[in-house]
Amino acid sequence: MKYINKKLTIEKVRIQDIAKKFGSPTYCYSYLQLKKNINNFKKNFKSFSPLICFAIKSNTNINLIREIKKFGLGADVVSMGELMMAVKAGISPKKIVFSGVGKTSDEISYAIEKKILLINAESESEIKEIDRIANFKKKKIQIGIRLNPNTDAKTLSQISTGKKENKFGVNERKFFELVDYCRNSKNIELKCLSVHIGSQILNYKPYEKMIKVVDRIINKINHKFEFIDLGGGMGISYEDNDKKLNYKKYSTIIKKFLKKHKSKIIFEPGRSIIGNAGILISKIIYIKENHKKNFVILDSAMNDLIRPALYGARHKTLPSTRRKKSSNQTYEVVGPICESTDKFITLKNFQELKEKDLIVMCDVGAYGMSLSSNYNIRLKPAEILIKGSKIKVIRKRQKYKDLM
């Protein structure tokens, strides 16, 4: 995205032209950015060519998943719905891993029927359930076991998943027990050790610790894991001054690990693939003066983008048209929903804003639309994909008849 003649432009299309044609609020994705992210991700880990399973939960738009599939990526799914969506988008079941702490019997059965690569189990009960269903179906099922490495990802507590107080995975002692259990089962083939310590990680050191734990665990047992699933969690720069994850160091650590352990690495990135490829275009409905700050009321709300309300997340905010004049007002950018939580960001020293101006929130490609709702009976936004100067509607704006 850049300004051309003061007009914010995504690839070759001006934001104002998108809003004029498709209305607002509208999610808009850049194909070029998506492609760049995928190619960078691949390049960073080229030396050991991992299986990259896109985390569907970050963005469930089938047309985007189809594009991602064309680059050879597989899918990380966490529910029957996501598995269906991945298969429908054309991703080969042989590239699909199923994660999650609460897979139901129906979900396990469905995954078995679809012959996916791996069910990454997260508890003793789940493994026993897989065993039971596999036995009933007279099938041998490939699974992974998710280890909780008790590693602090140094990220927000809400998106940390690899500490012992988190619900994910099993601890070391239980892991060994379950490896034994799997070896004694005629229905289970233990193919994978999986770990995932959290989301939006910008420092390679937690990953280093995590891999040390994995290394130590594998050394303790005589089991050949065909796959090591290192999860995702690679962070992106939401703020200009965010530091960047050092992929080179992370890759070096993994290469060192692979010299000792011959396994195929699986990654489950979501945010790092689609996060910065998406923006949300909104229009200012009203500007309301207040004693200390002015409220900028958008036509998008927490139902469209809940990350600020849910995690206190900040999304870089840009005007669609640059103006010289900057405002001495503090702008509090809010949505129209009747909750004080419905607030996006506070802007200081921002350019002067006017009613009907268009505002763009950046880096909303991941956990934006996928977490959206119909709260206040508001329609879900349209989704648009930009490829150069081409515009494709990849999900139509919801209609009231869909909700009544």
Place this chain on the structure above:
Amino acid sequence: MKYINKKLTIEKVRIQDIAKKFGSPTYCYSYLQLKKNINNFKKNFKSFSPLICFAIKSNTNINLIREIKKFGLGADVVSMGELMMAVKAGISPKKIVFSGVGKTSDEISYAIEKKILLINAESESEIKEIDRIANFKKKKIQIGIRLNPNTDAKTLSQISTGKKENKFGVNERKFFELVDYCRNSKNIELKCLSVHIGSQILNYKPYEKMIKVVDRIINKINHKFEFIDLGGGMGISYEDNDKKLNYKKYSTIIKKFLKKHKSKIIFEPGRSIIGNAGILISKIIYIKENHKKNFVILDSAMNDLIRPALYGARHKTLPSTRRKKSSNQTYEVVGPICESTDKFITLKNFQELKEKDLIVMCDVGAYGMSLSSNYNIRLKPAEILIKGSKIKVIRKRQKYKDLM
């Protein structure tokens, strides 16, 4: 709800029978409780028979709104979608008020076409927009102006709406300006002063302060308000030891106010009408042992009920079958979604739980289903209404084909 022979029962139906027939997770509402809430609300304010406008945002199920309508209630709506839903449920437009800080031109036009009782405007820009549209349509429109009384509701900051730093309403100075503006407009009839200081209020004192402010403001201007809309916000007891709002005192304060100012009172209750009439039935998928606590993994998740993740809300949690044996374990009740935020409650000294047990979360009738989403491509729960021994499905469980 009570236990009969150790089985949790809502009206005359056992929770386990509902789960057996309709699966889980399932929202379930008691007609009797709803009726009791409405009748109590009316009784509390009987002496001045207010217009009670149910806050649709708290629960958007059309069948529940139809039941509520039968008791003579109107609707408080905050979007075009909610206005459509209220009308579709049979509520007379003459009992509908439209609130919200960001009404779009389309929404204002639609409200004018539907001839609703009041558009409660929240900013100068909005009033000018109403004026412009009304002029274009050559109609005279009844409006209210929402005053921000700068009153602390002493509730959670996320649901406080009546302080000057909140986006809602206009301050005193602006209010006077806008009263003048309306008087000079040939398209606007200023009929109402509205206030709403927040949600889940359990102490009458903030209301007392709010009414003092309203009284002071009215005394300063020579304008007859046909309606005074006092909003909603009446809290309910989420915990057994929560204190109860003293309706009697609140009513007395209003009566005193009405002796000086002859107006019709409007209320906009949501939570106090439907909150404790709804429960969410979930099944335990797995129980996972941990060093200090056991994770109880339900088949419901933050997509079904987001209040704990969004506001840190606690919902009283009950087993469907009472057992004598209590557990010395701490239970952390979580959902299956791959986020650490997907956590409902921590239970200590609870009865021993087993996998496949049914768990009921109480008081989820308001802001439960209305805030639900399809995150992780999870289906929205079914909704059931219980009337004595009768069971009616008031919204079917979503199907995958609706999402693909």
